[in-house]
Amino acid sequence: MKDLLKAVPWIGPAVALIATVVLFPVGLMFWNSTRDISQSGVDDGGVGLANFATVVGFQYFWPILGRTVVWVVVVVACTLIGSLALAALLNKAFPGRRLVRMAVIVPWASSVVMTTLVVHYGLEPYFGIINSFLVDVGLIDTPEGYGWTRHPGTAFAWAMVVAVFVSLPFTTYTILAGLQTVPGETVEAARIDGAGGVRTYFSVVLPQLRGAVSVAVLINIINVFNSLPILKVMTGSIPGYDADTVMTMIFKYMQNQRQIDLASALSVIAFLVVIGIVAIYVRVVRPLEEV
Amino acid sequence: MAQYKRSGGIIAITLAATTGLTACGFGGSGGEASGDGTTLDLLVPSYSDATQGLWEDVIAGFEEANPDVKVNLQVESWDNLESVIATKIQGGDAPDIYNGGPFAGFADDELLYPVEDVTSDETYADFQPTFLGNAQVGDTAYGLPWIASARALFVNDALLEEAGAEVPATWDELLESAKQVSELGGGVAGYGMPLGSEEAQAEAAVWLWGGGGSFGDAEAITVDTPENLEGAEYIKKVIDEGATQADAGATDRSPLFDIFVQGKIGMQVGLPPSVGQIESDNPDLEYSIHPIPTKDGSPFTLGVADHLMAFQNDGDKQEAITSFFDYLYSADVYVPWVQAEGFLPTTVSGSEALADEEALAPFLEVLPDAQFYPSTNPDWAAADSAFKALFGQLDSDKSAKDVLAEIQEQVDAG
Structure with missing residues (x-):
């Protein structure tokens, strides 16, 4: 107890900081999700769990949740596979490696919205560079190109491509850091025992990357689940709810329908889902334990 | 190491203090007047790249004529406007004057001044009756018709x-x-x-x-x-x-x-x-x-009017708001604004001033057949x-x- 008191001056500010910028907004979100808030933002009293019933009862709720799962799984899996390959490449010595390593950081250093907009404009019919290219090489018959961002399926697929692209740098560097902690002796020993390159990688190197990979996956799951800007830009003009994830749906409740109460209720659900996923993940994979 | 810890603590305290202060602003009323003067908060959308400059000119002219009133300008994109205003109202920090589309929801929540209470008789009488009729909830006009457009x-x-x-x-x-x-x-x-x-x-x-x-x-x-x-x-x-x-x-x-x-x-x-x-x-x-072609060829156009609204807030700025609106709608200020943005005026004097404007003629022509969105419905x-x-x-x-x-x-x- 005395130790705790002694520590207060040191941990106090941090606790205060967490309370004001993390706990307070979360509390407010939970509070708003049980209120009836008018379109202009006036609080008309509590309604218990009615907002949750409305959100879950919405006819597109389950498809949206399912699409969110697909979004997270596909993006994180592709990111991981791409990053493992990239990291293995960048770990080898070759001329110009420093430059390539720098280049990999670029998507990380630029704004996600900007990156997405560049791709989005490229996909526009009539003037988009990607469409022009596909028309010129004869893959598309219509002279104005194809409306990639105008159809739920293709828009969602392109959003995934962008999401993988912007997630690669962080994941690659996390894995690259992990690769450099793999002792050269273990690889050498495998070689002496007669293991080939593939066998060495999968049986010796990869198991030692467990820590790096599991941390990278955990952070990616949270990031990708909570990602709004890519989908907002890529699928924003599509009518209906056939390209929405939980995050874009929250945004639609808030921005289009101005139902802050429903948006808060769905945010609470999303918050609980993320916490659930992370809890299961931490339990099963134990990413924070020593290998 | 001790040195490091101490400076870390100071940084943390500074951070905590500043974020704490920001958090306090959450429930406050904000933008209070300093000294004797009144401060008007103005929240407007951006119609074009020129919008901010046009408003700044209006405000500069107004402040020169009314030295005891200050006007704070906030320009937002149309995409964000409605969530900004909702957040501000929820935080008890509504602007005094707001330029937007739908106003009936605000009138329903009893947040707005009736137009008659914040304009002089001359300004009120100058609005085109069709536009004023489109700005009413019940029999009271709550939105000041600001700019109009037709298709x-x-x-x-x-x-x-x-x-x-x-x-x-x-x-x-x-x-x-x-x-x-x-x-x-x-x-x-x-x-x-x-x-x-x-x-x-x-x-x-x-x-x-x-x-x-x-x-x-x-x-x-x-x-x-x-x-x-x-x-x-x-x-x-x-x-x-x-x-x-x-x-x-x-x-x-x-x-x-x-x-x-x-x-x-x-x-x-x-x-x-x-x-x-x-x-x-x-x-x-x-x-x-x-x-616009119609089913049977009868004339029709979709008219849209954006509105200005005056929020009641503490109820002590009515006079300042009135003088701002009277200044704003005077033909010398209003007409150049509307013209620069390429819209149609909502006042009688404004229409007269623009009557011989060639580019607007096809639109002014169809304006009598305009139908409006039912924007007075909450x-x-x-x-x-x-x-x-x-x-x-x-x-x-x-x-x-x-x-x-x-x-x-x-x-x-x-």
Whole structure:
């Protein structure tokens, strides 16, 4: 107890900081999700769990949740596979490696919205560079190109491509850091025992990357689940709810329908889902334990 | 190490203190007057890149004439405007004057001054009666009509001539001409049909009302009606027969109009500022402006008026707001503002001043036949967003009936 008191001056500010910028907004979100808030933002009293019933009862709720799962799984899996390959490449010595390593950081250093907009404009019919290219090489018959961002399926697929692209740098560097902690002796020993390159990688190197990979996956799951800007830009003009994830749906409740109460209720659900996923993940994979 | 810890602690304390202070601002009223003067908070959307400068000029002129009043300007994009105002109201930090579209929701929540309480008699009498009537909730006007716009059909004369098509006055003629233009090939589309989320409600009104339908009135929003269904089914027909650009359901209006300006679209419904856009981006475009085709060829246009609103807040700024509005609506201040943004004026004196303006003539001509969104209905905001989110589904396997029913359902739930 005395130790705790002694520590207060040191941990106090941090606790205060967490309370004001993390706990307070979360509390407010939970509070708003049980209120009836008018379109202009006036609080008309509590309604218990009615907002949750409305959100879950919405006819597109389950498809949206399912699409969110697909979004997270596909993006994180592709990111991981791409990053493992990239990291293995960048770990080898070759001329110009420093430059390539720098280049990999670029998507990380630029704004996600900007990156997405560049791709989005490229996909526009009539003037988009990607469409022009596909028309010129004869893959598309219509002279104005194809409306990639105008159809739920293709828009969602392109959003995934962008999401993988912007997630690669962080994941690659996390894995690259992990690769450099793999002792050269273990690889050498495998070689002496007669293991080939593939066998060495999968049986010796990869198991030692467990820590790096599991941390990278955990952070990616949270990031990708909570990602709004890519989908907002890529699928924003599509009518209906056939390209929405939980995050874009929250945004639609808030921005289009101005139902802050429903948006808060769905945010609470999303918050609980993320916490659930992370809890299961931490339990099963134990990413924070020593290998 | 000890040194390191201490400075870390100081940083943490500073952070905590500043964020703490910011958090306190959450419930405060903000923007209080200093000394004897009054401060007016003004929240406006950006109509164009020039908007901020135009407002700054107005404010500078006003502050010179009224040295005891200060005006704080905040400019937001249209995309953010409505969430900004909702957040501000929820935080007890509403602006004193707000420039926006729908106002009935605010009036319903008893947040606004009636227009008569914040304008002099002369200013109030100068508003065009049709616009003032469109700004009422019950019998009281709560929105000050600010700028107006009307729609008209922009026609690419060169394309129509090449295709041997006539400028249409009815739906059937429109479909015929559009198909002829589409057949030119090379990526040219006959009719530009923007049903994407940006402004689907406008294209919906152009067709549904042009066939004799309506979105309802101040009492009830009615979308799913036989009259509206006729227009919706004709939209489907125009799309299905290949008379429009590809993917009409997810095409936004502004990017599509850029294509029109580039000369790749035969006909599209445009606004007064579209004239200026063509003037600056592609002055060589051969185009003309015509009334919107309707089912039977009777004249009609979709009128839109944006409004200024005065929030009551603490109730002690009524005088300052009144003097600001009187200054703002005086013809010398108002007309240049409207003209610079390329819109139509909502005051009698403003219309007189602009009567001989050539570019605006086709629009001023159709203005008497203007119909407005039922924006005095508190549910209009819900209907507006339902149209934005759902109307584009006409360009899919869904039937027109189902689309209208789904919109109606979302309005009724909203």
